[in-house]
Amino acid sequence: MREASTRLADTLSARGVTRRDFLKYCGAVAGALGLAESAAPQIASALEKAAALKPVVWLEAGSCSGCTESVAQADSPDIATIVLDILSVNYSETLMAGAGYSAEEAKAETVKAGGYILIYEGAVMTGWDGDALVIAGKKGTDDLKEVAENAEAILAIGSCAVDGGFVSQYPNPAGATGVQSFLNSVGVKKTVINLPTCPVNPEWVVAVVVEYLLLGRAPEMVQRTQSDGTVLNFPKAIFGQTVHDNCPRRGHFENGEFVSQFGSKEEAMSYCLYKMGCKGPQTYTNCPVVRWNRRASWCIESGAPCIGCGGLDWVDNNAPFLKRMSDMQLKGALGLGNVQPGSVAAAVGGVAAAALVAHGLGMKAAGRVGDGPPMEEMKAYDRKRGTKKGGDQ
Ligand code: SF4
Ligand code: SF4
Numbered sequence: 001m002r003e004a005s006t007r008l009a010d011t012l013s014a015r016g017v018t019r020r021d022f023l024k025y026c027g028a029v030a031g032a033l034g035l036a037e038s039a040a041p042q043i044a045s046a047l048e049k050a051a052a053l054k055p056v057v058w059l060e061a062g063s064c065s066g067c068t069e070s071v072a073q074a075d076s077p078d079i080a081t082i083v084l085d086i087l088s089v090n091y092s093e094t095l096m097a098g099a100g101y102s103a104e105e106a107k108a109e110t111v112k113a114g115g116y117i118l119i120y121e122g123a124v125m126t127g128w129d130g131d132a133l134v135i136a137g138k139k140g141t142d143d144l145k146e147v148a149e150n151a152e153a154i155l156a157i158g159s160c161a162v163d164g165g166f167v168s169q170y171p172n173p174a175g176a177t178g179v180q181s182f183l184n185s186v187g188v189k190k191t192v193i194n195l196p197t198c199p200v201n202p203e204w205v206v207a208v209v210v211e212y213l214l215l216g217r218a219p220e221m222v223q224r225t226q227s228d229g230t231v232l233n234f235p236k237a238i239f240g241q242t243v244h245d246n247c248p249r250r251g252h253f254e255n256g257e258f259v260s261q262f263g264s265k266e267e268a269m270s271y272c273l274y275k276m277g278c279k280g281p282q283t284y285t286n287c288p289v290v291r292w293n294r295r296a297s298w299c300i301e302s303g304a305p306c307i308g309c310g311g312l313d314w315v316d317n318n319a320p321f322l323k324r325m326s327d328m329q330l331k332g333a334l335g336l337g338n339v340q341p342g343s344v345a346a347a348v349g350g351v352a353a354a355a356l357v358a359h360g361l362g363m364k365a366a367g368r369v370g371d372g373p374p375m376e377e378m379k380a381y382d383r384k385r386g387t388k389k390g391g392d393q
Contacts, residue, residue: 004318008378009048013250019115019295022044023040023041023044024040025290026039026040026041026043026044026047027040028203028290028295029203029206029207030042030043031209031289031290032203032207032238032286032289032290033203033207033211033219033237037227037289041048042214043210043214045233046064046210046214047210047213047232048211049279050118054076054115054117054152054212054213055110055113055115055116055117055118055303056104056116056118056119056209057091057107057110057111057116057117057119057147057151058091058118058119058120058121059091059118059119059120059121059140059144059147060120060121060122061120061121061122061123061124061125061133061144061160061161062122062123062125062132062140062160062167062174062176063121063122063123063138063158063160063161063165063167065121066158066198066199067121067122067126067157067158067199067200068121069199070188070199070200070201070202071157071202071205079140083378084255089347091103091106091107091110092130092340101177104136107147107364108235110247111146111147111150112150114150114151114152115152116150116151116152117151117152117153117154117155117209117212118147118148118151118153118154118155118157119155119157119205120144120154120156120157120161120165120179121157121158121161121200122158122160122162123160123161123164123165123167123168123177123178124140124141124161124164124176124177124178124181125140125141125167125174125175125176125181126141126175126176126177126181127173127174127175127176128174128175130142131173132174132175134175134225140327141182143181143187143321144179144182144183145186145188148179148183148188148190149188149190149267151190153193153212153218153341154179154183154190154191154193155192155193155195155208155209156178156179156180156192156194156195157195157380158195158196158197158199158200159196159197159198159309159310159314160178160198160326161178161194161231162178162180162194162195162232162312163177163181163196163226163227163232163312163313164176164177164178164181165179165196165198165314165315166198166315169315169316170316176195177228178192178226178230178232179192180194180226180230180231180233181230181231183224184230187242191218191264192232192233193208193219193221193233193234193235194232194233194234195208195219195234195235195238195320196234196239196285196310196311196312197285197309197310198309198311198314201290201292203290204235204238204250204290207235207237207238208238210237211259213233218233218235219235219236220235220236220237221233221235221236222234222239222240222284223385224284226310226312226313227312227313232312234284236291237286238285239284239285239286239310240279240284240286241286242282242283242284242285243279243280243281243283243284243285243287243288243300243306244280244281244283246286246288246289247280247288247301248270248288248301249270249272249273249300250272252270252271252272253272256273257269257271258271258272258273258274258275258276259271259272259273259275259276259278260275262276267303273300273304273305273306274305274324275324276322276324277305277307277320277322277323277324278300278305278306278324279305279306279307279308279311279318279321280305280308281298282308282311283306283308283310283311284310285310287299287306287310288298288300288301302334305321305322307322308321317373326364
């Protein structure tokens with residue numbers, strides 16, 4: 001069997017990627033991990049050995065396949081794609097060429113051998129006793145339990161796998177939920193590494209896999225609590241700071257220079273998008289640092305407010321996306337209900353939250369921002385039209 005490093009070198013060269021480009025990419029991965037760029041050669045070496053070290057089982061459940069698409073970037077594969085290609089992805093419903101019995105056999109053999117990384121995309125569909133999602137005649141919930149029990153590491157990629165994402169939004173008839181919440185409920189004691197956003201940023205997937213291969217353990221984590229009380233773990237280097245902390249428009253925020261209308265002069269001058277609904281202050285991701293699409297740009301740089309897809313319960317909490325909230329939507333992040341700014345400061349007691357609240361109140365007092373849309377009224381209307389959570393339509 002050929003060496004994994006030769007396989008990677010061949011694949012890179014066949015796709016026109018030079019060794020220099022590859023090392024540059026490894027430097028960017030180091031950045032995403034919060035390491036110095038001088039760690040690039042170590043990262044390159046870990047990637048070269050990756051195929052020999054760990055197989056990957058990639059399960060997909062209730063989702064739009066956007067995370068697979070994000071990682072595969074089928075139209076123009078880049079180095080991240082090649083790196084993920086080179087990992088021994090022994091099973092992936094969406095990407096693998098094999099199908100039917102041979103595909104299921106490949107998965108069964110990998111699970112039996114153990115020592116693999118489980119990458120899980122999409123929400124866990126618990127509705128109708130697990131019949132909401134059946135793959136190869138098996139309930140998706142049984143499949144996840146079995147594959148997770150024997151996995152060496154579990155990555156939940158994309159918001160749906162983290163806490164149910166958009167699939168779990170009210171009224172959630174199919175009982176969609178996140179991987180950690182589901183595993184806790186069936187007594188599988190494993191810590192899931194959560195990588196939210198909708199879809200996931202492929203560079204984070206590579207960065208976490210690389211760190212796992214380099215150090216043989218999960219990265220340093222921060223914890224946040226889902227609305228059902230589940231404590232979730234997130235890599236600190238990626239999800240330890242808010243979008244707002246690193247946003248290039250932050251100076252305009254501090255100066256009270258806001259866009260109030262798309263197409264305006266203020267928009268052309270790249271003023272702060274807070275009044276247009278930006279959820280950067282309450283969303284913990286390093287999107288401004290790692291960026292998207294091969295580091296070409298990212299949401300706010302391309303002129304769109306952050307809609308908070310890296311947060312918890314993000315659709316219920318943040319919609320309508322392009323309106324500023326009249327209350328702080330911190331349900332998922334802090335394990336609280338939707339609360340008014342003053343009570344957030346009192347309940348959390350955190351310097352950052354209090355400062356943000358004070359800042360928001362100050363801006364309101366100065367007449368810089370209005371009350372926002374009638375969120376509670378709109379949500380009450382939606383609730384009245386919906387059906388019971390987890391029930392039949
Ligand atoms: S509110 Fe949004 S656009 Fe404004 S500085 Fe914060 S993250 Fe950037
Ligand atoms: S900047 Fe905000 S909306 Fe854009 S990907 Fe990051 S968390 Fe999601």
